[in-house]
Amino acid sequence: MKQTNTNLPVAKGQIVEINIERLNHDGEGVGKVDGFTVFVPGTAPEDRVSAKIISLQKTYARALVQEIINESPHRIAPTCAHYDDCGGCQLQHINYEQQLVIKRNIVIDALRRIGGLDVPVHPVLGMAEPWQYRNKAQVPVGMDGTLKAGFYEKRTHKIVDLDCCHIQHPSNDLVVHAVRAILKKMAIPIYDEKNHTGLIRHIVVRTSFSTGEILVILVTNGRKLPRQNDVVEAIRKNVDKVTGIVQNINMKQANVILGNEDILLWGKSYLQESLDGLSFHVSPRSFFQVNTLQTDALYAKVREYTALTGQETVYDLYCGIGTISLYLSRYAGKVIGVELVNAAVKDAQKNAELNGITNVEFHKGAAEQLVPERLKKGAKADVVIVDPPRKGCDERLLSAMVSMKTSRIVYVSCNPATLARDLKYLTGKGYAVTEVQPVDMFPHTSHVETVVLMSRVKE
Numbered sequence: 001m002k003q004t005n006t007n008l009p010v011a012k013g014q015i016v017e018i019n020i021e022r023l024n025h026d027g028e029g030v031g032k033v034d035g036f037t038v039f040v041p042g043t044a045p046e047d048r049v050s051a052k053i054i055s056l057q058k059t060y061a062r063a064l065v066q067e068i069i070n071e072s073p074h075r076i077a078p079t080c081a082h083y084d085d086c087g088g089c090q091l092q093h094i095n096y097e098q099q100l101v102i103k104r105n106i107v108i109d110a111l112r113r114i115g116g117l118d119v120p121v122h123p124v125l126g127m128a129e130p131w132q133y134r135n136k137a138q139v140p141v142g143m144d145g146t147l148k149a150g151f152y153e154k155r156t157h158k159i160v161d162l163d164c165c166h167i168q169h170p171s172n173d174l175v176v177h178a179v180r181a182i183l184k185k186m187a188i189p190i191y192d193e194k195n196h197t198g199l200i201r202h203i204v205v206r207t208s209f210s211t212g213e214i215l216v217i218l219v220t221n222g223r224k225l226p227r228q229n230d231v232v233e234a235i236r237k238n239v240d241k242v243t244g245i246v247q248n249i250n251m252k253q254a255n256v257i258l259g260n261e262d263i264l265l266w267g268k269s270y271l272q273e274s275l276d277g278l279s280f281h282v283s284p285r286s287f288f289q290v291n292t293l294q295t296d297a298l299y300a301k302v303r304e305y306t307a308l309t310g311q312e313t314v315y316d317l318y319c320g321i322g323t324i325s326l327y328l329s330r331y332a333g334k335v336i337g338v339e340l341v342n343a344a345v346k347d348a349q350k351n352a353e354l355n356g357i358t359n360v361e362f363h364k365g366a367a368e369q370l371v372p373e374r375l376k377k378g379a380k381a382d383v384v385i386v387d388p389p390r391k392g393c394d395e396r397l398l399s400a401m402v403s404m405k406t407s408r409i410v411y412v413s414c415n416p417a418t419l420a421r422d423l424k425y426l427t428g429k430g431y432a433v434t435e436v437q438p439v440d441m442f443p444h445t446s447h448v449e450t451v452v453l454m455s456r457v458k459e
């Protein structure tokens, strides 16, 4: 039934014709009907489509494509057979060059709209080969008549078997197939999300691009893994290059993939990665950039923006396993890393030792608590790097950074919206945006990573 709201130019159920002007941060097409914004998923800039309005808010509507009237010149056939069903990628129907243009526009738009900032944004640093880049696969497992391991069908929790994910390192796919076959053959109980019963919830695979090592993590709703020895033996036999098998216990009735406890079933409890001549231990739950190749490009940009001469004191906030800290330690006087997750801090300390680096220290804590505390004790820094999760930085941290009067701030962000919000705060407090460099860490998805240099302009 049509919902009528006489104040709005469109109604629910109505079919409208729209020119798609751009894509939003979720990868949905954006167009206007009589000046009113309409979001249309699965479209490309320069498409003209007819679409049915399915939901209506005060300032925008959402619509589903009925027909493509004029096809955008940027459209291509998606590589993946599951593209329409799987929610993992959003841009496979658009050529890669245009994906980079779109991502740059997403950053420009967020900075303008949310940050009130009209600043130059460099073209996105893309990949020469934008496939098979992910070093980590997190695959849900369920029973649907038979065992399924793959992805959740879009907007549902129905698990669909997946044979090949084109953005994954090819060995991740092979490992998932092997583990899926083993679990099936040994009739290991599989998790039932509805009733919160059964055991195996996810198969997680992490592959090191540099050493080829593979870590297999079985996420379980419970401690006892039936036929544990047989499962371990079979994985060792069938997964070439596996160096560690870990059970992660997650008994929560929530969407979060990993629980807080790991049990080493066999081998090494970590993966060894290397970046720019440094070695890193990555434990099962520690953050490591998922696109190893582009991490080099990202960190090189961070280094360039820090403009280190060898004397500086650098804060690396949200430091994970200390990758940026250790990478920069070779060019700075001293680097102080701050990280919330204990296992990551331990990895960071181990990584400093492993590489014989002594001018770094790592502290466990929330950056928004630890930095103001250290500031009170007179802490100083020449450069502060922040690399927060999607929600961005807490205002208590931003305020402490301003009080520190650091001459340079390098902000690494995976979310243009919170980046724009935080840059707005800092530009109001004596900093100016000097450089904005988006980096494509996640080809074929709508995600974009951005490195920003801010310089202090006011005493």
Ligand code: SAH
Pocket (backbone or CB within 6 Å): 287, 288, 289, 317, 318, 319, 320, 321, 322, 323, 324, 338, 339, 340, 341, 344, 365, 366, 367, 368, 387, 388, 389
């Ligand atoms: N810079 C690192 C990690 C970035 S991911 C790298 O390039 O690999 C963001 C990290 O911030 C995660 O390791 C997460 O555990 C950590 N984190 C989340 N909230 C935090 C907070 N409030 N204070 C400090 N670290 C936090």
